[in-house]
Amino acid sequence: MPNTFEGTDFITIRDKTREELEIVMDKARQMEQYRNVGTDSARGHLMGTLFFEPSTRTRISFQAAMKRLGGDTVGFPSPEGSSVQKGETLADTLRTVSQYVDILVLRHPSEGSAKLAAELLDIPVMNGGDGSANHPTQTLLDLYTIRKELGKIDGKTITLAGDLRYSRTTRSLARALTRFDVELILNSPEQLKMKEDLLVELEEKGLSPKETNDLESSTAEADLIYATRIQKERFPDISEYKKVAHAYEIDKDLLEKNGEPLLLHPLPRVNEINTDVDDMDNTVFFNQAGNGVPVRMALISLLLDLPGR
Amino acid sequence: MTPDKQKMKITRIENGTVIDHINPGSALKVFGILGLDEDEESSITIAIRVNSGKMSEKDLLKIEDKFLTPKESAMIALISPRATINIIRSFEVDEKHPVELPEKLTGIFDCDNPNCITNQDREPVEPQFEVAEKEELSVRCLYCDNLMDEGQVTHQLIQES
């Protein structure tokens, strides 16, 4: 089968079909064998990592992925000291760096920056997060983690908990889940409910989410809980934040009493997950972060059409 | 007043454009987005909530010596999708067609998300939208996914004219 990813970009989940998501996940499963020992399929290839915003996990995991494939990376971890600070446009920086590398990952604070990069450049561009709009490789690794841990995605009941309004991670995951046959439960405080336009979109795609603010029942019903950080900045006053944050704290007691569903979180966590859950078998958020490596190895392999079985 | 005399109230133009069937009450918006307040040459007639038969009302705008660009026509379609454009030459209607809302709107108005890449200084990119909903107008920015409704679009159009 020809590799339809070759030479393309990975900018948003919105334009990806279920089949395409499955292709990347299947490839990621193949990559697991090289995850710790490495391979040499990307030897001689260079990836540019342009991080106009710092991001520990995303950057390191992209770099690890490229190096495990036998390739190398060049770039910067934050705009300080780069030509951007001298007033160069993003477009000029991109056009210059693309002369040096074969593939590029971009993280930039402006929404739509990755799409612009893809339009300007001939080499494949991967979106490492553009403002609050998209972070599609996070969604890929979330889907991959669900599939890996539960065996499949279809037929599962998934609860998204926490900030469903501003968190791009949950919004993007919800959108991706419309490609699968799942029950979706949305559990969030009133102030952080999912925006109406996305609810309408989910509905139109045949996914009718159940909205609730009862943590107990949405834990008991779920095969998997995907929790996100509730940010202080979203609340007008600190007492309101504390009240909500406390009500949404997931701890060992809650999980044990409610059938021990799988617990995912994009990290970093603050108060929403109590550290007393860390030794439980069903808490997989560190594995989830680790899955970023085979998933990104898979994506790089597909976009560069690297040799491999 | 006889019907004939009522007609006389609206001056005929020799050459120019008559924008007809504008949504009642929207003529001033069209006036604004076409930047006609800055136009010191053309003679302009505005009619607001005139009878258009069948118990309905419409607005109308006649602009002497002005012919619309496709971009201007698209702008009118955004706020008044049922408007028609009549091109007048030598007092005769030379051409008549409805305004058309293109599937993609490029470089017509700015995205109202300040963080959108299309709003960043000196980046070589034009704002681009797709029409998400035609009836109750909403457009989606093809760069940042921002949804804008008719009010927001009109606001941007007027700001830019």
Ligand SMILES: [Zn+2]
């Ligand atoms: Zn935008």
